[in-house]
Every structure is written in structure tokens, then in C-alpha cells.
Amino acid sequence: MQTATISRLHEHAGGEVTIRGWLSAKRSSGKIRFLILRDGTGQCQCIVEASHADAFETADRLTLESSCILTGTVRPDDRAPGGCELDVTGIEILHIAEEYPISRKAHGIDFLMNHRHLWLRSPRQTAILRIRHTIIRAARGYFDDAGFTLIDTPILQPGAAEGAATLFPVDYFGEEVYLAQTGQLYLESACMALGNVYCFGPTFRAEKSKTRRHLTEFWMIEPEITFADLPVLRHHAEQMTTRILRDVLEHHRDDLASMGRDTAPLEAITPPFPVLTYTEAVDLLHSEKVRSWLEGDLADKEKQLAACREELAEAVESLGTAKKAWQKEKAEQQIRSLEEHVRELETDIEHRRHHMSDASAFEWGRDFGGDEETILSRQFDKPLFVTGYPREVKAFYMKRNGQDPRVVENMDMLAPEGYGEVIGGSIREDQLDVLLERMKEENMDPEPYQWYLDLRRYGSIPHGGFGLGIERTVSWMCGLKHVRETIPFPRLLGRMTP
RNA sequence: UCCGGCGUAGCUCAAUGGUAGAGCGGGUGGCUGUUAACCACUAGGUUGUAGGUUCGAGCCCUACCGCCGGAGCCA
Numbered sequence: 001m002q003t004a005t006i007s008r009l010h011e012h013a014g015g016e017v018t019i020r021g022w023l024s025a026k027r028s029s030g031k032i033r034f035l036i037l038r039d040g041t042g043q044c045q046c047i048v049e050a051s052h053a054d055a056f057e058t059a060d061r062l063t064l065e066s067s068c069i070l071t072g073t074v075r076p077d078d079r080a081p082g083g084c085e086l087d088v089t090g091i092e093i094l095h096i097a098e099e100y101p102i103s104r105k106a107h108g109i110d111f112l113m114n115h116r117h118l119w120l121r122s123p124r125q126t127a128i129l130r131i132r133h134t135i136i137r138a139a140r141g142y143f144d145d146a147g148f149t150l151i152d153t154p155i156l157q158p159g160a161a162e163g164a165a166t167l168f169p170v171d172y173f174g175e176e177v178y179l180a181q182t183g184q185l186y187l188e189s190a191c192m193a194l195g196n197v198y199c200f201g202p203t204f205r206a207e208k209s210k211t212r213r214h215l216t217e218f219w220m221i222e223p224e225i226t227f228a229d230l231p232v233l234r235h236h237a238e239q240m241t242t243r244i245l246r247d248v249l250e251h252h253r254d255d256l257a258s259m260g261r262d263t264a265p266l267e268a269i270t271p272p273f274p275v276l277t278y279t280e281a282v283d284l285l286h287s288e289k290v291r292s293w294l295e296g297d298l299a300d301k302e303k304q305l306a307a308c309r310e311e312l313a314e315a316v317e318s319l320g321t322a323k324k325a326w327q328k329e330k331a332e333q334q335i336r337s338l339e340e341h342v343r344e345l346e347t348d349i350e351h352r353r354h355h356m357s358d359a360s361a362f363e364w365g366r367d368f369g370g371d372e373e374t375i376l377s378r379q380f381d382k383p384l385f386v387t388g389y390p391r392e393v394k395a396f397y398m399k400r401n402g403q404d405p406r407v408v409e410n411m412d413m414l415a416p417e418g419y420g421e422v423i424g425g426s427i428r429e430d431q432l433d434v435l436l437e438r439m440k441e442e443n444m445d446p447e448p449y450q451w452y453l454d455l456r457r458y459g460s461i462p463h464g465g466f467g468l469g470i471e472r473t474v475s476w477m478c479g480l481k482h483v484r485e486t487i488p489f490p491r492l493l494g495r496m497t498p
Numbered sequence: 499u500c501c502g503g504c505g506u507a508g509c510u511c512a513a514u515g516g517u518a519g520a521g522c523g524g525g526u527g528g529c530u531g532u533u534a535a536c537c538a539c540u541a542g543g544u545u546g547u548a549g550g551u552u553c554g555a556g557c558c559c560u561a562c563c564g565c566c567g568g569a570g571c572c573a
Contacts, residue, residue: 029536030529049530064523079531099508103523104534106510110565166572182573207572208499214572222573328521330534332511343503347568367572395573412573424573467573494565 001071007041009084012074019044019086020069022121023062023097025104033059035088037070038121046070046086058091065121067094106333109484116489117498127255128485131248132474136200138247139221139468142240143198148223151190151197153183158448168206168216179204182467183222184397185452188428191224191463192455198223210493212482213370213420215471217491224465230409230427233464234385237413237423238271240468241383245269248477261479265417268381275385278407281368281376285359290375294359297378298352305345312338367393373421377414383422387411396438398426399464411466419476425466432456 004017021039028034031050036043048059062068071090076083102118112119119125140150156170157180167178183199190197200221207214225232245266248256256263276284284290315335355371362372367389377384388407391400398408410426429435435456439446446453474486484490489498 025533027532027535028529029532032530032532034532034535036533045533047531079533099524101508101523103509105522108510108566111509113565184573203573205572209570209572210566211568211572220573330521332521336511343567351568369570369572398573410573421573426573469573 004074005041006037006039006044009042009044009074009086010076013076013084014074016071016073016089017086018069018071019046020094021067023064023066023068024121026059026062026064028060031056035059035062035070037068037086040126043123044084044086045080046072046088048088048091052089055088055091058093059088061093061096062091063097064100065097065118067097068092069094113484113490113495114497120488124259125485127252127258128474128478128480129488131252131255131478132470132486134247134251135244135473135477136219136221136470138244139240139470140198140200141247142243143196143221143223146196146236146239148196148198149190149194151183151187151194151199153180153186153190153199153201155180155201166206168204181205182220184224184465184467185449187222187224187465188452188455188463191226191465192459192461196223196225208493211370212484213472213475215483215487215490215492218483218487219470220467221470222465222467224463226463227461228427228464229462230387230411230464233425233427233466234273234275234387234411237385237411237425237466237468238273238383241273241413241423242269242271244473244477256478259478261477265381266477269383269416273383273385273413274380275387276376277388278386278390279364279388281372281386282362282364284379285362285372285375290359290379291356293379294352294356294375298349298356301345301349301352305342305349308338308342308345312342365390365392370420373414374418377416377420378418381416383416384414385411386414391438394426396442396444397428397435399429399462400434400438409464413466415472415476417476417479419472421469422472422476423466423468425464427462427464430456430460430462432460 002012002015002017004012004019006019006021009017009019019037019039021037023035024038024043025036026034033048033056035046035048037046048055050056069092070086070088072086072088075085075087077085100118101115102112102122120129144150156172156177158177167181169176169178180201181203183201183203187197187199198221201219202217203220204217206216223236225236249263249266253263312335315331315338351371355375358371359375368376368386376386387410388401388404389410390406391408394408394410398410401407401409408426410424412421413423414420415422429438432453435453436446439449471483471486474480475483478486480486484492
């Protein structure tokens with residue numbers, strides 16, 4: 001007797017095997033029972049006929065999410081979702097589950113988040129988490145293959161690398177320290193020892209942001225590259241992104257399809273990616289091209305809204321003709337989701353009206369907000385690099401541009417389809433006096449940074465790096481509306497459990 | 499922090515200021531190929547909390563709590 005995983009069940013066609021897992025669904029019809037077993041590798045429909053009296057009786061005792069061991073014969077069958085079925089001859093119960101709170105019907109987000117530990121078992125969530133794994137492996141694989149050394153940077157840190165207002169304080173034996181918001185400063189040190197390095201770990205931001213793009217705890221992969229200039233940084237960002245796209249598309253066709261992700265926009269992405277300087281981006285925002293695009297986009301949305309309202313009217317009508325209670329319920333559910341869609345489109349349209357005035361009125365020197373990012377990235381069907389932001393809106397360690405001292409040598413990479421910033425990076429300021437001057441401008445006390453400044457005292461070199469936000473990347477690849485589904489246990493403003 | 503919306507059965511939601519309901523899920527029974535199966539029966543409620551208005555409040559008013567959406571903030 002062989003034990004098999006569901007994903008490899010087809011290899012045992014005709015043979016007798018044992019599979020172990022959880023009951024994810026059960027249907028019955030007279031003298032036949034259909035058990036859908038889930039084992040983490042896949043789902044399999046298992047048939048129990050009354051002729052196997054023991055198994056048949058046991059099948060009736062299984063509740064949703066009960067764990068069990070099934071023995072039976074593997075039979076390829078087109079009627080089965082996975083292509084294979086198991087004709088069950090024996091059932092061993094491991095545990096009879098209590099009434100499972102998550103049904104196959106609709107649930108609200110609050111309920112699902114409160115049951116995140118169980119919600120993870122649903123097919124959509126497992127698909128997302130598998131893709132997350134592939135993205136992390138691809139990103140790390142890219143740097144591993146390119147000869148980078150993995151460096152683990154500390155999570156407990158004495159001070160701020162970015163704005164101090166967004167740090168989580170921790171009581172460290174009576175001293176206030178902070179959770180890391182980047183590994184960068186430490187990574188720069190390691191870079192001077194080992195050459196090209198990268199870190200991968202959690203980072204923490206105490207921003208009171210309640211948006212679909214923010215978590216208070218999220219994961220970043222950050223390379224730091226010796227003797228680099230901006231084109232080198234962009235090259236690595238581009239190649240890493242391409243590698244991630246390739247691996248996700250190669251290994252997750254089914255997962256992406258199961259969550260309704262249209263892969264065409266992902267497949268269309270090939271290097272090179274477009275590049276704009278900040279100044280060019282501001283000009284683009286002011287341009288006739290963007291103005292007419294915004295108008296066209298607004299018209300599109302209004303058309304969608306009209307269509308959606310029409311659909312809503314039809315749904316209301318079908319509610320009137322529904323006979324069965326469940327048909328009525330279904331129609332009501334459809335109406336609710338359409339109403340939600342209408343509301344979404346209405347706020348979208350309102351935002352776009354603001355966009356039009358905001359874009360033309362955008363002043364050089366301001367940082368781009370979500371709106372500007374969205375407009376810019378929507379002009380391209382590939383990720384967009386924006387480089388050379390004004391010094392004032394960027395961090396102290398970014399290298400000043402030699403030709404134009406108003407801007408720094410930085411880059412953001414904005415994902416297409418409105419997903420916004422997924423990568424931020426820069427060349428680091430490598431001159432001690434310039435760095436000190438910059439810290440003074442920011443009212444920073446150089447004392448706690450002496451160790452960091454040492455890197456500019458003992459063999460300073462040009463170098464730079466960037467950070468890729470894992471959750472935003474997962475959200476983009478999966479086509480999700482919110483990053484809360486991209487991490488197993490999201491930490492959000494006002495949500496800590498489970 | 500600000501603006502808006504919501505809070506009713508385990509879940510998703512109904513209910514002109516006038517007897518709290520449906521579907522799903524649970525339970526019981528039926529059906530030999532089901533795909534969110536279906537059919538019948540059944541149990542299940544301090545309407546977020548605390549006040550107020552009213553003959554009467556799930557519904558109106560006030561405060562608070564919670565969640566959602568958006569803004570601000572944000573490598």
C-alpha cells in the first residue's frame with residue numbers, strides 16, 4: 001500500500017493508494033457519497049459507495065474539515081475536478097471537526113480576517129501563498145545566481161534610517177530601540193566587506209495608513225551593489241522583476257486562472273522597461289497626452305458605470321421573477337455586489353475628476369502621491385522607472401546628482417495596472433562632508449550614525465541598492481485589490497489577531 | 499486624525515415607528531454521479547453598548563465601541 005499526495009495521484013492510476021488530509025466538501029446522493037479531500041497539494045473527489053458498508057457509514061460521520069486517511073483505487077475520470085478520482089474502500093478518521101465556521105458561501109472581510117488561521121485553508125488563499133513563495137524564491141534566486149551574498153540584518157535597531165515618526169519603539173532592557181524599517185545601513189556595511197549582498201526580512205512601519213497598499217509589517221528583499229550607478233541598479237531591478245514574472249507564469253498558470261487573474265498583461269512585460277526622470281514625469285503630468293488620456297479614461301469609467309447600472313436593473317428584474325428562495329437569494333447577492341461595484345465606480349470617477357486638476361496643477365518639487373503614480377504608470381503597459389526625485393522629499397543617504405544638485409540619484413519602479421510603487425532605491429551618498437551636510441539639513445544628530453559614517457571614512461566607494469516590497473509584488477502578480485491577502489497573517493492598522 | 503457607510507440568528511442579508519424573517523451553515527429524513535447538488539422537516543435572537551424621544555424603537559436622537567471604504571500620512 002502506497003501513500004500518495006493528491007498532486008501526484010495520477011501517477012498511481014489503477015493502483016491502490018492511501019491519501020491523507022481534510023474534508024473540504026461533501027455531497028451525497030442516495031447510496032453514494034462524494035468526499036472532496038484536501039491535503040495541501042491539491043483536491044481530490046473521493047467516491048464512497050454503499051457496497052463498502054464500513055466506509056459508507058464512516059463517510060456520513062465526517063464533518064467539514066475533519067481529518068482522515070482514505071484508502072482506495074485511483075481512477076482517471078473526466079467528471080472529476082482534478083482529473084482523477086479515488087474509489088474509496090476504507091476510511092480512517094483522525095479527528096471529527098467541530099462545526100466549521102467558514103462555509104462555501106460568501107463571508108465578510110472582517111469575519112474572514114478574524115478567522116485568518118482557518119481562511120488560509122481555502123483554495124484562493126493557498127494559491128496566493130504558493131505564488132508568494134515563488135516570488136520570494138525567484139527574487140532570491142536571481143541574486144543568488146548573480147553572485148550576491150545573503151546578509152541577515154538586525155531587526156532591533158538603535159535608530160531611524162527613514163523618518164523617526166514611523167518607527168515602532170521597543171523596550172530593550174530600559175532603553176528605547178526600534179523595529180527595523182530597512183536593513184539598508186547594515187547592508188551597506190556588509191557590502192564593503194563582501195561585495196554585492198542582499199537581505200531578505202520583515203520590516204516595520206508605524207504609519208497610520210489605512211489603504212489597500214499598506215501593512216505595518218511587511219517583507220522586503222534589498223540588494224546593495226558595489227561600484228554601482230543608476231543604470232546598474234535599474235538593470236538588476238529589471239532582471240529580477242523579469243525573473244519573478246517568468247517563474248510565476250511558468251509555475252502558477254492554474255493558480256492564477258483559479259483566482260481569475262488575466263495573465264495577458266503579465267506576459268506582455270519584457271525588458272527594457274521605460275524610464276522617466278522626475279522632471280520628465282512632471283512634464284508628462286502637465287501634458288496634453290495625459291489630459292486627453294484622463295478624459296478618455298473618465299469617459300470609459302462613466303460608460304462602465306452606465307453598463308453596471310443597467311446590469312443592476314436587470315438583476316432587480318430577475319429578482320422579481322425568481323421563484324425559488326435560493327434563486328432570490330442569489331439575485332439579491334448579485335444586486336449587492338453590483339451596488340458595491342457602482343459605488344466603487346462612482347468614487348473612482350470622482351477621483352479621476354480630481355486627478356485632472358491635480359495632474360495639471362502638480363508643482364515640481366512635491367513628492368508623487370498615489371494619484372500621480374497611478375496616472376504615470378497607466379501611461380505604460382510595463383513597469384515604469386522614475387528617477388531623480390527632488391532632494392527635499394527623499395532620504396538623507398541618497399546621492400546628490402552631480403549635474404543637477406536639486407535632485408538625487410534615486411529610482412522608483414511603478415508596477416503597471418495601477419499597482420504603484422513596488423521598488424524604491426538609490427545610489428548612496430559616498431562623500432562624508434556631503435552626507436554630514438545633508439543630515440544637518442534634516443536636523444539629524446550624526447552621533448548615533450558614526451558607525452555608518454565610518455563607511456565614508458575607510459575606503460568609500462560608489463554604491464547603491466533598492467528594496468522590493470514582497471506584498472505589493474504578490475498583489476500585482478495575483479491581481480488583488482488589497483495587500484491583506486498577500487501575507488499569511490497580515491498586520492494592519494487596528495488588526496493584530498490572529 | 500478627517501469624511502462617508504455599516505453593525506439584526508454561526509455566516510450573508512431582509513424587515514413604513516406597530517407580531518423580528520429568508521437563504522446558507524447545523525440537525526433529522528429521502529434520493530446510486532454529485533459539482534455552491536437537490537427535496538422535505540427542524541432547532542437557532544439581550545437587533546454592538548449606554549442613555550433619550552414615543553402609547554409603542556431593529557428603525558428616530560445623543561454618546562461611545564467595532565468594522566469597511568476613501569483622504570491624509572507613507573523607501
